[in-house]
Amino acid sequence: MDPRLEPLFTPWRIGNCEIKNRIVLTSMGGTNLLGWMEKNHFDKDGARFIMEVAKNNAGLVLPGCQPVYNPMFGQWLYKNKKMYEDLKAWLPEFHKTGAKLFIQLTAGFGRSFTISGLMETLYTNKFLRVVSKPFMDLDKITATASPSPNRWSDKVPSRELTVEEIHEYVEAFAKCARLLQDAGVDGIEIHAVHEGYLLDQFTLKYVNHRTDEYGGSFENRYRFPVEIVQAIKKECGKDFPVSLRYSVRSMTKGFREGALPGEDFVEAGRDMEESEKAVKYLQDAGYDMLNCDNGTYDAWYWAHPPIYMPENCNLEDVEHIRQFVDIPVVCAGRMEPYTAAESISAGKIDGAGFARQFLADQEWVTKMKEGREEDIRPCILCHNGCFNMCHYKGVANDQELSDSLHLSRCAVNAETMQWDKHYIHKASKPQTVSIIGGGIGGMEAARVLKLRGHDPVIYEKDSVLGGTFIPASAESYKEKLRSLLAWYRRQMEVLGVKVNLNHKVTDTETFKDGPVIIATGSVPRLLKNVPGYERMIEACDFLNGAEAGDTVAVIGGGLTGSEIAYELALMGKNPVIVEMKDDLISQTGVCLANSSYLREWFALHKVPVYLETTLKEVKEGSVICRTKDGKDIEIACDSVISSAGYIPDPLDKKGAYLVGDCKNVGNLRSVIWGAYETAMKI
Template sequence: MKQTYEALFTPWKIGKVEIKNRIVLCPMGGTSLFGWMEPNHFDKEAANFFLERARNNVGLIIPGIAPIRDTIGGRWLYQNKKMFRELKPYMEEIHQTGAKLFVQITAGMGRSWGISDQVLPLHKNPVLRTLAKPILDTNYQLASPSPLPSRWAPEITCPQMTVPQIEEIIEAFAKTAVLCKEAGVDGVEVHAVHEGYLLDQFAMKYTNHRTDAYGGNFENRYRFAVEIVKAIKAACGADYPVSVRYSAVSKVKDFCYGALPGETDYTEIGRDMQESEKAARYLQEAGYDMLNADNGTYDSWYWAHPPMYMPQNCNLEDVAHIKSCVDIPVVCAGRMEPDVAAQAIAEGRIDAMGVARQFLADGEWVTKLLEDRMEDIRPCICCHNGCFNLSHHKGHANTQTLPDTRGMARCALDPRTMQTKKYRITPADRKKNIAVIGGGIGGMESALVCAQRGHTVTLYEKTGSLGGVFVAAAAPSFKEKDRELLAWYARELTKYPNLTVKLNTEVTDLDALQADEIIVASGAKAVNLPVPGAEKGIQAVDYLLGRAPVGEKVVIVGGGLTGCEIAYDLYLQGKQPTIVEMKDDLIAVTGVCLANASYLRDFFKTNQVPVCLETSLKEIRDGSVVVADKNGATREIPADSVILSVGYRPAPMAPKSRCVHIVGDAHKVGNLRTVIWRAWDVCMKL
């Protein structure tokens, strides 16, 4: 291990519990040991996920939130004694690795509850709501400190939580904590004065308008969180550790509108730093033994779930400041890099490094760091496509599918994550010669899976480099993790003697390959717009690869994710982008996490980047474009350059047959998750 990282591997204590190193596996929705969108139970998939990471040298594990009361059916956690009996021998296995584990319990989500399009009718229709109540009590799930607009469906008003409901939850925390302690769990974490969840909504003035003992002044707003820790300590003893998930600063300007990194000239309507200093001390005095901290709420979600646009270590300065205000340990999460975290720990600015999604992309990354194999770590690229793709755009609530809601905390880059029954490497029954045509992500992933199964694989790429269209996607300055992923693939492909890569080799005759199976990963072609002057436009890929320089005023046609990222990239370069989009919102698609999409929307709004919604391109002229709004009214927009980002169509070089299999964008244009998971779906059967 390099000396740079030594501080990460020193012991520390939470109360009287010693943790062997300073790396904390932070909680992620969908990784609860007690299940998530189903009746609570001991979840063996999550248990195996954490045990494998414990064996790979993580110090402290905090599984994802366990709702104190079931989402489906409404049973309290403490009522399932069998679940805790199964937990006890599991904790013994965890402890044999040297790791410690805290169970995170949530009081609820309030207005942040992810109402999906599928269940929206339940929330709107009182008859359906009543009929569904024994199974899914929507009023309870949405209960908030005060009547508030839902983050996901503002037309829905979340009901005010009653005092008896609050008291039930406090009692349930204490009863559940006792069962955790008896099962050998090292501590519990209270979720959360953090991220705009229920306890955080109680704590903040803009979401708490109560006039009783749980609203109004500072002490009343934090009373709910304080009474929970006091109840746990009374039931479990003063020495039983209790952490709280905590947001240092809310970073909120208005409902559904956050403050960007570096933005200081705004009025904070949530918890500002001055109140946070007081709150952190108050929570410590109440009995909390640790602050597991970052920033943000669901109204500024990109702070708590940083996409690739956010700076690395984005929460460190604020969390380090809070550390100076308290005597208990403070963990910092949010795109943390090991070298920066190690230095901050060595300087006493924080106590531990919180990491979440990197454990989804590569469960062995801590071991690889210890063994000086950093280049072997598959990087998390902050895409949220597999782990947390709750998406939202105008006219819709959460467009995430129900299977994704049930199965969060998976990984776009490794489909085995939290899906070991479905995806696994097994030796092939009969070793075959397999040809893979196309060296993009789909082709490279297919080649690796087939090689790992024992097949003899030849990967053909017609250009002189691997990566395909992802090379263009990784080009902007903020895509450093994408570029690391491409480098990771290039190295992985050299590790298998049964895998040969042939660059600058275009395949035109499939029969000449003499292969038992052929995988076609030939990608997609850009859609051409049938408008006058279309030939004057620059395709998005050509811009991203630097093939076509652009002027100062640039119109981007297409406000999907790629178009918005191009506009963002142009703005960072000091140019003047304008986005033209036919739909009524930017990034109006399923599968792009709101944390990612809202950053770009907020960035354009804050920086006054012109966005023309419900607007279509009619003509590209020299120096301008002509567009039409939804009513047909046309206008001219000055443009030195026009970038076309209006989508792609699959372009398989051969049709599917018994021995020809189509993967990647050649099968269906999608994202990294669809490309990689499709490769596994095909290659596991060969």
């Protein structure tokens, strides 16, 4: 292990509970021990994930948050005594790892509850609203401090929670905590004065306009989380550790408006001055630890940083707030281990929180500890598998139900939380398998085939492996994607996969040794019906190094086009985005944390965006476009980049398996999961 990492592996204490090292798995919905968005039960998949993390040298493990009132089916968490017995029976095996387990309890989401189109229908139809209450009472589960707009939908407003309901929640926290204590759990974390969830909504002045004992003054706004910890301490004793998930600053300008890094703005939520007071107040109320980051659902990119956010984006604020308390403080949010170790060594924080990296590779801490960092499969901060709740104009949340019920899967690791259908089993009859195309899909298929005992052989037309993932990872801020590409190339070497570079397979070339997988990807959709289209630079050509002028019209405002425009702006150029739809990044699978960052960044930096606008002609020095009202406009530019999407480009080989974009154009998740599943069939 690199000696610079040693501070991460020193012991520390939360109250009377000693933790063996400073690595903290922070909670993610979908890694739960007691069920997630389903009837409460001891969840074996969640337990398997938590056990894998504990076995691989995490110090403190926090499974996914458990609502004390289940949004699905309206069950109070303390009602099902059987699952606590199952948890108690499982915990001795967990504790053999030396890790400690805190269960995170939440009062819920309030106005941040993710609303889908189906939920809008259930709420707006009076009959359906009544009949759906037994399994989804939207009026209750979206209730908040004061009447407020939902983060996702204008059709499902949030009413004010009654005092009686608040007391009911406080009582539920205490009952659940006692059951968990009796089961052998090492502590509790309260979720959360953090990220704009329900408890946080009570503390935030732009949400809470109450005039009773839970609104108005500072003490009243923080009364709800204070009463919770006091009730738990009364029920479980003062020595039972209670952590608090906490956002130092809200970084929020108002409803559905976040503040970007470095932006000069007026804080609508909790500013640093209030936070300095709040952390001391919460400590004195009984909390034994603060597990910190920044943001709200209105500024979601702070709590769920996409790749555009800087590394360690919350660290400076958390280090500052540490000076105002005597209890330990953990920092989370795109944490980089070496920087975290340095901060811990200097006494500026006490623990480092990591989440999505554990989804990508449950063994990553062990690999880091053993000096095998190049073997760590990296998280690329895409949210495609774990948190793909997407939102754009006119659509609350365009997300598959299977995703909303199973959040914490991983785009780059098909096995995580899907062990029932994605697992390696040895082939009964090993075969030579020819793979045409050495992009991510081809390499993932080869990796799985080799692990199963087959002999995969890759044929790649270029001089290096990677395919279209090379330009896809080219932007300056995509170092994590380049790390994933390096990981795949290393896997081919470590596993001894045969690779034939500079070998372009033709339609007539035959492979008689065994099955054939085609992973030839896609080709750009060229706008040949547009006069002057030949003047455009195709997106991949630009990403591969083609020069662009100072003012660049980007045709297409999906994720690829928006990321290219962002890169152009970072380069000091002047992008202009032209998009046919009525919003940028109107596509399934792109998390609101990712898309809202880009939309808000373009607005802040005054990047011209033409929505509902169609390209008519590309001229020398300008483009002609037609707006939604039928008017033609001319936009001056030095270059034009086409990002109009891609179409499958398979070879015609009868009986071959198709994987990746040559079958259906998707995203990295669909490529990797599809390649894995295809390799399992052979």
